[in-house]
Amino acid sequence: MLKQIEGSAAVAEAVGLCRPEVICAYPISPQTHIVEALGRMVDSGQLRPCEFINVESEFAAMSVAIGASATGARAYTATASQGLLFMAEAVFNAAGLGLPIVMTVANRAIGAPINIWNDHTDALSQRDSGWIQLFAEDNQEALDLHIQAFRLAEELSLPVMVCMDGFILTHAYERVDLPTQEQVDAYLPPYDPRQVLDPADPVSIGAMVGPEAFMEVRCLAHVKQQQALDLIPAWAKEFKDVFGRNSGGLLRCYRCEDADILVVALGSVLGTIKDTVDDMRETGIRIGVLGITCFRPWPLDAVRKALAGAKRVVVLEKSLAVGLGGIVSTNVRGSYTGAPEAVHTVIAGLGGRNITRASLRSMLEQAVAGRLEPLTFLDLDRKIVDGVLAREREQRRTGPIAESILRELGVSASKTG
């Protein structure tokens, strides 16, 4: 059914259709609308049987989900940014225990300095936790991925993180096609746990494993996650059969077939990139876009194949590996069989900084011309940065970096443009 609703509401609807049994929620921008909507569904009786628990922290939220999932209930929660970090211990724990929890991460920057707007640093900080990480390009895909996520999680007994850009997707009103309950039921069978806390068949979950077996356990975790590389495309295909549209999968190529230069990115920015690429194609430049949907497990073979023909790869990411450069680009570089210096890292959109077609165009033309640096920050105000660096060379104590910049700006207004 077609509806024009907020992204959060769409996700809430989708999650509700998946018949979750336990939902725990701790508020953090920008995920709040999702859990609020789910809360209303539970209170009104629309979502039943389901326990909705207002927890006292994100750490508690994930812990409650762990307890619920271990008891054989379909468990769901949502968070972002600081909240994701606060529950980090539990995030690793859930993956280690093999519990099929599904969590929405409404991607948001991580402080200090505190920033409530979108980038991918939060989800990517948990890339090694053992969770499967899926990134939605638009609101339709966001809601679709949740349905696929439950199926994937329960089949593999691994938790799945569905990432959608905070505010950009969560708070955007788009037309989406909401599935029916029958469709979802046809796609997603009831949860049959691999291990469950049941007095009729007791087990001890969460033993202490020492050096004699730990390597094996971790190797198995790695192998298990990689099984998703086969399952995801298969179920995306099944999804299409049931729901009638392409959604999910490992990655998506746009005008890649004859491209000399490929842009790689995750999330909603793919839309803007594709528009820019269309413009550039008009001028005859052979450029394409590779959108990564499944970030973990990293689809090494698929990426390698997709990048095979490109002479230059530009990875545009809303994330930063401080001290190194790019997070996504590091993963990409390892999958590219061409020269490593052909892969460029473009850090963009951190903390919600707008990514415009103009900026993209300009940067990509630089890339086409071979003038793009290995690591660039898109739309960076070099004056501010250089000014602060100069001042720092003069005096040792300049206070927190953010305050320095604001001082440099003279005002505290955010910069767009």
Add this chain to the structure above:
Amino acid sequence: MSFQPIKFYQTGTFTVGNRLLPEAKRSVQSTMERTNSLNSGHRACQGCGEALGARYAIDAAMEATSNKLVAANATGCLEVFSTPYPETSWQIPWIHSLFGNAAAVGTGIAAALKAKGKTDIRVVAQGGDGGTTDIGFGCLSGMFERNDDVLYICYDNGAYMNTGVQRSSATPAAARTNTTMPVGQSQGNPFGRGKDLPAIAMAHEIPYVATATVAELRDLENKVRRAMAIRGARYIHVLVPCPLGWGHDSSLTIRMARLAKETGVFPVFEAEHGEVTSASRIKRKLPVEEYLRPQQRFAHLFRDPVRTDVIERIQLRADRNIRRYGLLEAEE
């Protein structure tokens, strides 16, 4: 009182069992059918009070719930010594997640059972004093506030024992731990307020709060049984001596718990919705010195010169407990 004490019966209600009592009036531990939820082969130290307390409490809970029980355990001695791969001593469904989230995991289990309509299965969350009063405090308070249907049991041995005896907020004043060594001017753990978890639990006005020790088995079992007859957030705080951390012979575990109660150092009582409903009477009051002397962790108070000033402060606290909970006037 939560249970009727049995009128003189040779050994009254003090021993584990009594061949002269009808089976129904004996303790759960005395029966051959007890679950032995924490079975042999675990790696607890000789004379471990926590191993004993856990078996007591969980066996009683199993009996009270007709063996329909799920337990969540925090990281700590109990978890480590009971589940080192490939051995587990637990005979019940059991999960260990993290150090600070036992209460939250319990909440999750209870919610799942409710969603599935299996509310006849009950939930216990358990942890040591470190996992409860410090790192697990937030989750515990959240569970209390929501009145989730979980019984939380804290096994209090007064320090982070599993990591090698470091101080927790439950460590008693003047005790020696490896992070509160009595060197220089220090007399061990400073005299602070300490965290009185039972009082904090009472402040949440949850349906049931109780304290108990491993020296009074039937009292502990009755409290677990009473707790399982109630729905909502419940808390039981059990004093479990640790021969290693407290520095006493492994055979004296129960005696030390007894002394803690009989001196007033550890008040044993019950409360409902924030009001004290009963207290366990001190049989024969003893001065706190009787309790302190046998423990190496208080040995620094008894060197030459004896620190009577410190001992007296401890005595004042014990006396306050006695006054506050009416431990000498309570019903037998």
Add this chain to the structure above:
Amino acid sequence: MKRKPFAITLDPGSSLANHTGTWRTVRPVYVDRLPPCNHACPAGENIQGWLYHAESGDYEQAWRLLTRDNPLPAVMGRVCYHPCQGACNRGELDEAVGINSIERFLGDEAIRQGWKFERPKEPSGKRVLIVGAGPSGLSAAYQLALGGHSVIIHEAGPLAGGMMRFGIPKYRLPREVLDAEVERITDLGVEIKLNAKVGNLLDTMRDGAFDAAFLAVGAHIGKRAYIPSGSAARMLDAVSVLRSMEGEDKPMLGRRVVVYGGGNTAFDVARSAKRLGAEEAVIVYRRDRNRMPAHDSELEEALQEGVLVKWLSTIKQAEESSITIEKMELDASGFPQPTGQFETLEADSVVLALGQEVDLSLLDRVPGLEIEDGVVKVGPNMMTGHEGIFAGGDMVPGERTVTVGIGHGKLAARHIGAWLRGTTWVHPESHELATFDKLNTWYYSDAPRSQQPVLDMVRRQSTFDEVVGSFDETTAKFEARRCLSCGNCFECDNCYGVCPDNAVKKLGPGLRYEFNYDYCKGCGICIEECPCGAIKSVPEEI
């Protein structure tokens, strides 16, 4: 489909592969220690054992266990001075268990219920002569009859019982009780020939074809003392006076009776005199209360009944209706010395209760015997110097009480039985004593001792009705349950419950427990928390 994750999730029971018993440096071992009451009983009763049965209300089982060692519980429950109670560990906790009262209850219950001893199946073909149907003789007869031997008692008096009948007054021991317990012994096939004093022992043995003899003639001859007296002064001896109480005609003692002596017999006489109507019964004793041989309970009851006592006094002279007594004082070594102060007392009769001697006439011309201080010496096997002739009770050296006599009878019977078979009986080694320090008394409830009802004073002074009443069943059971069961497991389940490693196996009611040494870490909590001290610590060989 349950495919549990490797290593993270474990199935129950896997810890049993870890045998933590290897950690031990000491191991706990169940022991039976000797309870102090058993140890103190001259008859060797397994007191803790029969209290165990009494506690559960299995009175017959208790009685049968008791009577294995002592066939006269109803009597002993009235006349024994209970050294068991003096040794009772409970005395250090609150008050000793009223063992004696419970024994009496069991004895009375047996009489009420008509419980009988079980006859042995096969006769041994041996014949044993017993001289004297007092406690010692009856005890030996009982034990020998149970052993299958043919036993005949030759009793000099008209009735069986010895001092029980002719020395202890009826208000302490009703005769129906004594008769019932004697009858139970004769029902076993023991023959008692009354009025059959043995003149010559060896002749009697030959005539009766006896293979062995046990002598228990007691000490019936009152000691005399030289007291200057007028011809009309009425001087009697206590033994005769008490014996004459048994007949139809009561002795005429007059309105004022003086009893000379400080033993139990003196008090028996004084109290009996009161009951016979004496206005005054005065005991004259040469030393003080501390050195008086009579039991405190006798003194207390006597004083309550109005008996007077003149301490530190001796009789100088006796006349028809008065006596002269001299005040004594104790010197540094505790001996009474005359002070030269005199007093006159009105007295219609003077009864001498100065001790008793044995009639050894039957032993004339029996070679090999050693007699010293008026008693016959016996070896540790209760045999005299003559092969096959054993002796016990008041006629051999030792404390003169009914219980000791019973103990001698039992011990002699053991040795006689062995001797008849051509072997010797060796006393089995005793277990370690269960002293108070081995108990964990925390577990025993506070419970003061029960008191037996006592007859009112009027009846005490005018009748020979039993003064001290019996426990009813509830009280007897309560009292039995005060027993700490020193050194002997009474299945309190403590060890089973307090083991942190679940290393104690409960075997079932009556079967006690077993340590599972595969898992026992040797922490010692079970030893510490065993209320009755029935577990001990044994070092492992490392």
